[in-house]
Amino acid sequence: MASAPFELKGKSVYVAGHRGMVGAALARRLAREDVKLVTVDRREVDLCNQAAVFDWFARARPQVIFLAAAKVGGIVANNTLRAEFIYDNIAIAANVIQAAHVNRAEKLMFLGSSCIYPKLAPQPLREDTVLTGPLEPTNEPYAIAKIAGIKMAEAYRSQYGSDFISVMPTNLYGPGDNYHPELSHVVAALIRRFHEAKLAGAKNVVVWGTGTPRREFLYVDDMADACVHLMKTYSGADLINIGTGEDIAITEFARVVAGIVGYRGEISYDTSRPDGTPRKLLDIGRLEKLGWRATTSLEDGLKRAYAAYQAAASVPAQ
Ligand code: GFB
Numbered sequence: 001m002a003s004a005p006f007e008l009k010g011k012s013v014y015v016a017g018h019r020g021m022v023g024a025a026l027a028r029r030l031a032r033e034d035v036k037l038v039t040v041d042r043r044e045v046d047l048c049n050q051a052a053v054f055d056w057f058a059r060a061r062p063q064v065i066f067l068a069a070a071k072v073g074g075i076v077a078n079n080t081l082r083a084e085f086i087y088d089n090i091a092i093a094a095n096v097i098q099a100a101h102v103n104r105a106e107k108l109m110f111l112g113s114s115c116i117y118p119k120l121a122p123q124p125l126r127e128d129t130v131l132t133g134p135l136e137p138t139n140e141p142y143a144i145a146k147i148a149g150i151k152m153a154e155a156y157r158s159q160y161g162s163d164f165i166s167v168m169p170t171n172l173y174g175p176g177d178n179y180h181p182e183l184s185h186v187v188a189a190l191i192r193r194f195h196e197a198k199l200a201g202a203k204n205v206v207v208w209g210t211g212t213p214r215r216e217f218l219y220v221d222d223m224a225d226a227c228v229h230l231m232k233t234y235s236g237a238d239l240i241n242i243g244t245g246e247d248i249a250i251t252e253f254a255r256v257v258a259g260i261v262g263y264r265g266e267i268s269y270d271t272s273r274p275d276g277t278p279r280k281l282l283d284i285g286r287l288e289k290l291g292w293r294a295t296t297s298l299e300d301g302l303k304r305a306y307a308a309y310q311a312a313a314s315v316p317a318q
Helices: 021-030 050-060 075-080 082-102 137-160 186-200 220-233 250-261 285-289 298-312
Strands: 012-016 036-038 064-067 107-111 164-169 171-173 204-208 217-219 240-242 266-270
Touching (some): 064 082, 064 220, 082 137, 137 164, 164 220, 186 298, 204 250, 217 298, 240 285, 250 298
Parallel strands (some): 171 217, 204 266
16 A cells, blocks of 8 residues: 655644544544644534534634544444434535535545445455445445445545545444443443443343354554554555454453453343344455554453443442
8 A cells, every 4th residue: 555644743633523432532642643633512513414514614624634423333223223324424424524625624534434344245354345245234324324435535536636535443442432231332232231240240141142243343542543643644545444353253252351340150142132244354454554553452452441431430440
């Protein structure tokens, strides 16, 4: 992958979605850069509201943009809130990308998701398999919205020469995650469920699905570091996957989380819940060629995520 050095120093850098798990991690990582961090609360500017976004951009005129804002959630959230997921995520992408263009932002990074790849694409998932097969039904609305954002970035580069790039993160976890029992992703869901079971002295914890799907998990601070690295070094129309290159079966993953939380009871599986796509391991060849690798192991990341959960829930450490 051709690398193209881009100077962040001294620039105004807007993190769209700064209160979310990824956005907050980006704000933490950018605090180590000599930049002017720009954020705006949802209450002030709803990114689904085109006029509000255009007005704010004309005033703020950020030079660099990390588009981390999105409506996100786990497999059940995606599968039930289908209209919200497709509308909100298309609106956010369309509004921010167009406003960036109109206000001549120097560079923009669009954050996609590993769910954009076909359900049964060969693993590990290569970036050039996008749109080569049917999507996983449970998250098709979200995937379509993310693919729209990717194609917008590509089209603005083609028509206007905009330096807009797109990255595809694998499943992320860490501080600031959403712990909602039904709408969360698996990492946050299991941290909370095993923790509550431990406190309650429960004898069994139910995990969704068959446990056979495999997932790749990247700690969110590593994700933020990869995004800053790519903003500084990559310019092009090609997607760049961001992952660790390793995956784990949900059954084994549940045992790892139980061990870290200190839950010693049984684990059973509720197969009435969806498995989703059987596997989502990203090919990280392009990312490695651009000089980045994850540094946080799953064990260390989970320990940090659990500590953050306990601190956030002001739950006494056991
Ligand atoms: O994290 P998750 O909801 O999202 O589910 P996906 C991952 C796997 O964990 C699935 C299983 O096979 C679930 O069945 N799982 C087991 C659980 N127990 C639980 C639980 O208590 N909660 C949850 N949520 N899962 C998402 C997409 O797919 O991946 C999003 O829906 C996004 O759009 C995200 O792309 C990265 O990995 O299946």
